[in-house]
Amino acid sequence: MHTTEHRPASLPNRADPSGDARPTPGDDPAATRRQLPPGASHWSRTYYDDQGMQQVAKVSVPVTGQGRIAANEWECPTCGPQSRRWMSATLATAPFCDLHDMEMRKLKPGRNPSVGVTPPWKDIVRAVDHRIRVGAAIAAAGTAGLTVDVVDMPWWGHAAQIAAIPAAISGSWWLTRVWLIREAVRLNNLDPDDEVAGRRERRNIAKRARIAAYCAAAGMSWIEIADLLNIASHPARGVSLIAGLIAAGVIASRPYLNWVDRRRRAKPTPAVAAATAMPDEPPAETPTDDEQLAAYVTGRWNERISAERGPLPGTYLEAIRRTYGGWSAVVVATDESDLDPERFETDKTIGKIARAYGVGVTMVTVTADPLDANRAMILVQRTSPLSEARAWDGTGIDLTTGKAYTASVDDGDRAQHPFWRPGWGAVMELLAGATGSGKSEYLNLLLALERQSGVCVSWVCDPQMGQSLGDIRDGVDWFAPTVEEFLIMLRVAVQVMLARNVLITRMRVKETRPSGEVVERRVKYVEVSADFPLLDITCDEAHIPMNDPDHGKEIVALLALLAKSGRKCNIKVRLITQSPLLTELKNSVLRSQLSSGFVAVFRTADKLTGAACWPGKMPGDPALLPAEWPNGNTAAGVCYMSGQKPLRHRSDYVGDVYDLMHSGETKGLEPAVLGAAGVLYADRHKRLAAFDAMDPAELLGTQIPTLDRPAGQGDPAGGKGGGREAVLEFFADRWNSGDVDPIKFGVIDENVKAVKTRALTNVLNKLVQEQVLANETGPDGKSGWYRLTESGAEHLGVDEVGL
Template identity: 25%
Template sequence: MGTAPAWGFLATAGLWWLLRGRRTGWAPRRWLAAYTLTVAVAGAVWLAWTTTTHGPTRLPLAVLWAGGYALAVPYWRHHHIPNPIGPTPPAPEPDVAPEPPAIAEVHEQLPEVIDLWNKWVACKGGPAEGSQLADRESTADGEKYTVLLPRSGSRVSRRELQNRAYQIAHAMGMSAAQIRIDAHDDGEHLAYLLATLDRETAAASLTYPGPKDCYDPATGITYWGRWPDGERMPWTAFHPERGVFSGVILGGTGAGKSRLVEQLCATWLNTGFVTIWMIDPQDGSSLPTLAEYADWAVVGRDPKRLNAMMRGIDIVGETRTKNNAIARPRRKVHPLSPRTPVLIVVIDECHMIFDPNLVGPEQAAINANTVDRIARSYRKGGMGVLLASQDSGLKVFGGLDTLRANVVNYNSVVMRLTSNIAGGLIPGFGGDAKALPPHGYAYYNGATGSRDIHGRAFDAENDLPRYYREAPRVELETAIRRPLTEQLGTAYTRRHHALDDATTANATNLYGPVPDPSLIAEIAIDDPDLAAGLSQIAAARDVQPFLPDLGQTTTTDRPPAARTTTTGNTLLSAWTRQLGPTATDEPGEDFEPDRQAVDVLAFGAGLAAQARGEDPDEAMAAIRDALTGDATPTFPSGFKSLGTAAGRDIYQAIRDGADTPATIGIRAGYAESTVHRILKALLADKLIRKTRYGRYEANPAA
């Protein structure tokens, strides 16, 4: 027979390997190949030995038996024959357990994210077919996974997965706000899945934690919201060694843009070394709280007021830049401290002050170029600008690409918009602003912490007034205040009254310098708050609001104002005659003011007091006394500040409700310098006290 059987055995072994052996899978493939070759060679050698000698005698059979067992050991180590199954013993009688106590509250079971993903997302035809979830981590309000995307077959890129986040949420039976897809640092074939499972905890984590917890003094970073995994969203505001950084917030109506601006400013003011100038072209309606507490607030689009602030910005920036060179040792960056504070210029709806159709071509160019210098040149002078707009094109930046580049370089927040952002406006931004929900949802793109997913701003609206009241008031340093005063005059020295002045100007334009009291009485029926505001403005002009000179002759021939409501009722004005004598009064006749008119004006004064949080009854009694002469003012004795007529008049003006130097001066009839001198004396005698910066009231204990 020769060696033919041996060669046949080798051929059979090779064929078996090709057809089946390499796919068995019970060991690594290279090891299986070596094992198969060893067995085949050993078998061929035994066959050749047996066929070329005396056949299968005792010795060849013994070698076959021993060698076969030895070569089979590796196989049987991986393949065990199970023991036979014996009869199953009878199950023991179950112990009767006591009934569990009634469950007082049933909690919703958290969804099994992996199970839902495999069944509805990674399945055939799903939004991410063939993907897998791994590396589960618990977050503050949910879970975080690494998504392994398939590299072959139905390929889905990380960017496509982000675009399908809404489909994924729908497939898993969740809301769109519960699912986020974020980029992975190790490659585009990976992604992070952030699933929010505990909505109550997520909502609680969005409560504004307060200014101290939202500012890191070591890095100068301000935190203003959270991403779904609990990480806080940053804003690089200022740094002692690098200066002040600018930024932009884009968001449509209802997106939460203005509230975010006020939240950031509240955090900055509470650091104790920030002062804020602001521009609100919408007459202060966008940023009402900030307008009240800003060091200088320009509301509206009056070119004169805008131009004054633009000149002030250049004065601060140029003077501080020169002072850095004059100082010894020379400084690269303006020092940031309560005595030399940061100046942040906030401009809401900034596209309006850059629009030549709204402010004029010349002023629009001045505004754009000045703001450009803040972002480009004044950073090391301790100045920065925060722009906010509901637009999404280059006109947000006054058409200047240099302004756009310097503002978006460090901080860009994109909230819900009705149109896509113009291409290249914010480099690196890839979110879908049109798909964002309203009320605080936003993307952040900047120097620190940029991510492809959106988060949500803290809810600070209810707490903002308190934090603004508690914030320390700081002013620019003497070296800056002096040139501002010399070059801008009253535009700067009266900056704390800019909001009141603008409000008074608006009221004058709409209702005249002395509104008709009958009109105020009718307005009070429909809108008591508006009537209170008009009464307060008029009270600041004169102690007798809305009244003509009592020595003038007036007539009451016209009928009282009347209005018929939709229900058929006719409303007559309470105003029947002026408080001065009429043409029918006899010359020299003692004049008694009309009590109905007094009541109307007292009502307006009461509304104004109520709007300020004061006692309306006391205000009504005071205005009646002032109008009718029923009471003669009395003053405490023994105080030096009341030794002059000016002191008594100014003190009485404060007791009558005037609370700012401007209104006190108008009511008492004295110059601003005299008012400030008397105020200091009254404060020293503790007859008055400061309620907040620039506001005074009589001390009840005096």
């Protein structure tokens, strides 16, 4: 075992995914085949396929108790049948042959072992090629002799035939010699200007030229003898004469064939040499970097993680691979381990894995396999590809898919952001993260992509008077710097949505039915295009307008309506907020609609924020995402994205957007809905110009209202100074840890330090009224015992953990 504990080595590219012993070349394939693979109950020639249809195999296959295939048979294309082995039917990737480092192929269930064996035709032809040449030469000479014998030539024809014999002999010698010399010169085996060097090559050329002359003499003699014996005129004796000539040719070829056989015995063919070669003693090999890291990873896992007192007892690693800055593998729990799959991803487990390999907690990612509760994927890194920000390369939205590459994944892959889905409609979005986490830069990238696409109309609200987005305001169709303007924007958006509903219901498309009849059918959805653009309504710092005392309720109601009904008419809602809790978004239906689309959670200030808006269980805790890397570089843009790999992502950096937002024309609404948008849409730029011209004193009013509240009034949500959030975080932590039992008021008062005892009573009563908490009678028979309700857990986004 590798003894260095903290120095990582390289990881083997592939490991044996089956865990079974591989048959050696000397093993009997049939005996190996008959060993019942793990997971199979018996051998059977009948089995059920994936569609539930019964199939009959030529050879028995391993099946489960329900009659389904328990394992597939794999074979190396180069090793052949001796490499066949049974592997689990749930294997996701093809195994690799250790000898040839190539993917094995899966055999058809029940394949006959004899099928697919190809005779070594090449070796067979190589062994008899010289005898084939001799036979071909004799047959050619015999055919020529019979042809000359049949032709009735005058005396001078026979004279010319006899005179041609020496010409053929000398010509064969001369042509062979010239051709061989030219080839030797071309291959740099002979220098024509040097009479001394290459003397052995010249002797070989002369010898081969003489052999060609001998062959020509023998062939011409054979032809002349056949003509002189007059074989064609005497059929009765012609057969005997031909047999005698053939026998003479075979006897004459024996010296040549004996010479060929002696050369072959002295120098066997590659196949024979490989079969008869004695195995040499393998030299002592130094372990490669991959082998060293494989030993290191496996050894530490067995010692610290899968041991009896480790966090994942009875587990082992499969498919260990090298990744960017670390390694990845598949964690497998055996039947004897009786391991709860949820323990794969707990903070305690991840912390112990990080300690075992000497990395930070955020550099360990464990993701349960959605198809197998006994397997999980693990990624351990010392350095991350996300440590360096990636600049946006200018690639826009793919109009055929509605997606664009906007982020990098921790394993080196790229991730796509969905703007709309073809045939489905707009994708709602929710971006959450603390100040400085990078969500505003990501918003700049998304708005730049929308402007570049030519099929998106961007309406943006920045309730901080437009300060957050800067040059973005100059490149969008409608910009709202105040809550009042945002309310006007939403009212117009609803009118546009209704107008598009009417227009779509009036559309028809011609279709030819199977009977040949041409009919007009109604249209349910129109794809995003320049004539029917995507209307994207974006609100940065969404909690400000949604909590406005005068217009907040109407804004929340309009956003919920657009989020529920805008998808089919290509209207999407994108909210950016620091906290997506119900205290900020005010509407669980709205949050659910946004969460069902696309969610990006950047670094948060607490554990509740990410879980509250994530669809299901988050792949990690966003509160643990780094604010900066160990080298001092900022980690802005690091986040988790829904619908992607359950790993950390980092958004691309768009940089200066001035040129993007000032080049070309800004896309606006299609003419068909301008009437429904009305004067409020037409005068949007006039109102923005008037806003920019207003004096700050006039804009804010002559009297700034005090932010202090009368003593004893407390926070409107109950409590003061963030006491409500502290109480919710306390109950969420208990729920995540599995403790769902009621807890006494005094215990809550001891643990929640952000709110005083008197204010704590108000907070708890308010949460009970909202059915987030329940006030019950405890074991002591007295009231004042509080617990988090299932609806409260659902609103907090922690319902899947505690149940």
